[in-house]
Amino acid sequence: MNALLQAIAIGVPQGALYGLMGFGIALIFRSAGTLNFSHGYSAMVSVLITLSTIQWFLGMGWLEGHAALFAAIPVGLISGAVFGVLIDILLMRRVKHVSPASMLMITLGLLLVFEGAANLIWSPDYESFPRILPGAPFVFQGAGVLGEVRVIFRRNDLAVMLIALVISLSMAGLMKYTKIGLAIRARGQDPIGAQAVGINTNRVDSIVWAIAITLAVVVGILVAPITRVHPTMLMNTQLLGITAAVLGGFSSLFGAIWGGLIIGVLERVVDIFPALDGYETAIIFFLIILVLVFKPEGIFAPRQGRKA
Amino acid sequence: MLEVANVGVRFGGLVAVDDFSMTVEQGSIHALIGPNGAGKTTLFNSITRIGPRTSGKVYFKGEDITRLPDHRMIHAGIARTFQNLQLFARMTVYENLYAGYAFHFKRPLLSIFAGSHRAFEEEVRKRIANVAARTGIRSALFSTPQNLPYGMQKRVEIARAIISEPEMLLLDEPAAGLTYHETEELDRVIYDLSRKNGITILLVEHDMNMVMKISDRISVMSFGRKISEGSPREVAGDPEVIRVYLGGEESA
Ligand SMILES: Nc1ncnc2c1ncn2[C@@H]1O[C@H](COP(=O)(O)OP(=O)(O)O)[C@@H](O)[C@H]1O
Ligand SMILES: [Mg+2]
Numbered sequence: 001m002n003a004l005l006q007a008i009a010i011g012v013p014q015g016a017l018y019g020l021m022g023f024g025i026a027l028i029f030r031s032a033g034t035l036n037f038s039h040g041y042s043a044m045v046s047v048l049i050t051l052s053t054i055q056w057f058l059g060m061g062w063l064e065g066h067a068a069l070f071a072a073i074p075v076g077l078i079s080g081a082v083f084g085v086l087i088d089i090l091l092m093r094r095v096k097h098v099s100p101a102s103m104l105m106i107t108l109g110l111l112l113v114f115e116g117a118a119n120l121i122w123s124p125d126y127e128s129f130p131r132i133l134p135g136a137p138f139v140f141q142g143a144g145v146l147g148e149v150r151v152i153f154r155r156n157d158l159a160v161m162l163i164a165l166v167i168s169l170s171m172a173g174l175m176k177y178t179k180i181g182l183a184i185r186a187r188g189q190d191p192i193g194a195q196a197v198g199i200n201t202n203r204v205d206s207i208v209w210a211i212a213i214t215l216a217v218v219v220g221i222l223v224a225p226i227t228r229v230h231p232t233m234l235m236n237t238q239l240l241g242i243t244a245a246v247l248g249g250f251s252s253l254f255g256a257i258w259g260g261l262i263i264g265v266l267e268r269v270v271d272i273f274p275a276l277d278g279y280e281t282a283i284i285f286f287l288i289i290l291v292l293v294f295k296p297e298g299i300f301a302p303r304q305g306r307k308a
Numbered sequence: 309m310l311e312v313a314n315v316g317v318r319f320g321g322l323v324a325v326d327d328f329s330m331t332v333e334q335g336s337i338h339a340l341i342g343p344n345g346a347g348k349t350t351l352f353n354s355i356t357r358i359g360p361r362t363s364g365k366v367y368f369k370g371e372d373i374t375r376l377p378d379h380r381m382i383h384a385g386i387a388r389t390f391q392n393l394q395l396f397a398r399m400t401v402y403e404n405l406y407a408g409y410a411f412h413f414k415r416p417l418l419s420i421f422a423g424s425h426r427a428f429e430e431e432v433r434k435r436i437a438n439v440a441a442r443t444g445i446r447s448a449l450f451s452t453p454q455n456l457p458y459g460m461q462k463r464v465e466i467a468r469a470i471i472s473e474p475e476m477l478l479l480d481e482p483a484a485g486l487t488y489h490e491t492e493e494l495d496r497v498i499y500d501l502s503r504k505n506g507i508t509i510l511l512v513e514h515d516m517n518m519v520m521k522i523s524d525r526i527s528v529m530s531f532g533r534k535i536s537e538g539s540p541r542e543v544a545g546d547p548e549v550i551r552v553y554l555g556g557e558e559s560a
Contacts, residue, residue, distance in 0.1 A: 179410055179411070182403075182406070182407055182410055183411065185396070185398070185399065186396050186399075186407050189396040189397050189398055189399065190394045190395065190396050190397065192358060192390065192394045193390075193394035193395060193396060193468075194379075194396075194407075195358065195378045195379045196356075196358075196378075196381075196382065196387070196388060196390075196394060196469070197382060197407050197408045197410075197411055197468065197472075198379050198380070198381075198382040198383055198411035198412055198472075199379055199407075199411050200377070200379045201379065
């Protein structure tokens, strides 16, 4: 029982990050029309930019400790938005009328470009990255109806959860109540209809790319203290983010968040059983196959016959 | 109102629209007819910039709109519907109409519709009620399009096109796939849009009853070329038209 609570305490924050990653991937998939395999890699470069900015601030002696981190974060986020807009304007806009396959190939190419750039400009080394909320973990201890309980909750995970929650809520608000949210939904559901009602779909696509990559940078900055900073630091998170999006069904953006939470917890629950050690990923992908076969519209999609 | 001047559209070696010219008079219902594959939809797409154009120019109210981006058409006052519906499938009819109006104004993209924009919200609500009544879709406002009969979906698309009060409306086969009764209702809606609201209408339609009944003028297209033009009576009597197009259907 204690092991399960502990699995949840670590799995939920981790899953929230997969969920945010998956949200951005699903957003691009639905509204800009491609599966972005470079998602985590562009964000990784932004994390490197953030790290270099921190080091620069510290080196110049302008800022100290945490102030440098918080001053550098906006730089990292903005670089993510800029990557998103550049990818859209310089690459996707030229091929999106050609075929979805060519967009996909470009995202695969970008993966290599970002990874190569990280190796060349920075280095393949692992570098440490500061936590947003440093300090000793919280320990919840006591005896209750469940017996003796002792659960450890990492302090930084509090920041992770809060940030994930605030972002999810503001994204929900953005999609539902703002003009850009309406435009994004319309563009995703019927691009020709969107143009007919006066939506500049090219601009919507740029905004979608900017939002999605910026979210991935947030995820990168939050996982960096755990993974350390290196060229493939977000490989796993991206893979599980795609998985979260599949689980949630690409048709529902917020399904990806729930999908992420499920995966995060599942990963830790599997860990409880020593016999399954090393099979976490296999089990999660087996789950994905089940979902794709039996409920391809995602486990959270409303039960509703889809018409041709 | 709308002047199509020597427009040509090629797809590789295929000439879909061949040096086509036509003028749609303000306030009229102008029909564009022709056999399947004649190039009518291609011409529509080329006018509204959704599709390509190889040559020629298009003028709206005397202004060259040949290079206007597709999403600016509605802002210029030209709305359209599609042969295959282009509705937002996961939005309710209400939201579809809302989207038809919301982008008509230069408001910041991040503007929140609720709260501070309560006046705007109220205005949209009134407009939606108004167009829904005019197009007969009031009972469908809170359904999603897929759950509606086809004839209703067609009228939803017309409602979405006119909610921003365009001066001109292009309708691509609005009666295709409709029952006899649905077509009769649609006649009425289109006729009223023209006569009561003063919207200039360019209509592609196969239903000859409808075309003959409500059109002021008809252009006939075959293999991308204009082969005849005139009043319904003139066109119906043109032997060339009877040969390529009306031939079989005239007896009906
Ligand atoms: N995107 C396209 N690529 C190639 N050929 C096309 C395309 N769109 C239409 N065509 C061809 O152009 C011709 C005219 O088609 P269309 O405009 O749809 O005719 P209509 O609307 O009069 O039935 C047809 O021969 C059609 O096959
Ligand atoms: Mg057609």
